[in-house]
Amino acid sequence: MLSSILSRASCATCKFCCSFRRQSLWETPLFPLKVVEKLSLPNEYGVVGEFRAVVDPQKSCAGRLVLENNYRTADPEEEVSCTFLDPQKGCILKPEDKPFDCSIWPLRIMNKDGELVIALTPTCPSIGAVPSQALNELIKSGLGEKILEYAKEHPYIIKDYRAGFPIIYL
Numbered sequence: 001m002l003s004s005i006l007s008r009a010s011c012a013t014c015k016f017c018c019s020f021r022r023q024s025l026w027e028t029p030l031f032p033l034k035v036v037e038k039l040s041l042p043n044e045y046g047v048v049g050e051f052r053a054v055v056d057p058q059k060s061c062a063g064r065l066v067l068e069n070n071y072r073t074a075d076p077e078e079e080v081s082c083t084f085l086d087p088q089k090g091c092i093l094k095p096e097d098k099p100f101d102c103s104i105w106p107l108r109i110m111n112k113d114g115e116l117v118i119a120l121t122p123t124c125p126s127i128g129a130v131p132s133q134a135l136n137e138l139i140k141s142g143l144g145e146k147i148l149e150y151a152k153e154h155p156y157i158i159k160d161y162r163a164g165f166p167i168i169y170l
């Protein structure tokens with residue numbers, strides 16, 4: 001959804017958002033139950049994922065991809081890749097199976113003092129730590145509303161606000 005402002009060339013060499021240090025495990029992908037059922041069993045991608053159930057306050061369910069068992073060292077900087085990342089091709093999932101959260105990265109929907117806000121994860125090297133005019137315009141021209149609507153239907157994607165994440169107002 002951010003392809004118009006993300007640099008393909010940067011993404012091809014980066015893949016930062018598809019690998020996780022232990023301190024980033026709160027960001028591992030969240031999948032709707034229907035997709036979890038498909039990806040937990042042998043499937044068209046030839047890769048089976050391990051998921052943990054997530055239930056939000058509105059009792060909607062999802063599955064969080066489990067990567068904790070994949071670390072090989074005690075180094076806190078060690079990164080493990082998402083199960084569905086091909087090192088050459090990138091994400092192997094079709095758009096219909098790709099988590100919404102992944103498709104809006106580096107944007108996040110967060111709960112700040114009881115209010116839903118759209119925030120920018122400041123670590124994407126392509127977009128940068130400060131919302132650009134192009135990003136602000138994209139959000140104001142419909143993407144922001146789309147994210148809010150999805151979050152209302154799938155509240156498990158709403159994360160607690162984290163300091164240092166710039167908020168983008170609609």
Ligand code: SF4
Nearest residue numbers: 011014015017124126
């Ligand atoms: S962190 Fe940013 S630049 Fe890197 S792969 Fe993800 S979207 Fe692309």
Ligand code: SF4
Nearest residue numbers: 018082084085091102
């Ligand atoms: S599901 Fe795809 S886009 Fe999301 S983290 Fe995994 S490889 Fe990356």
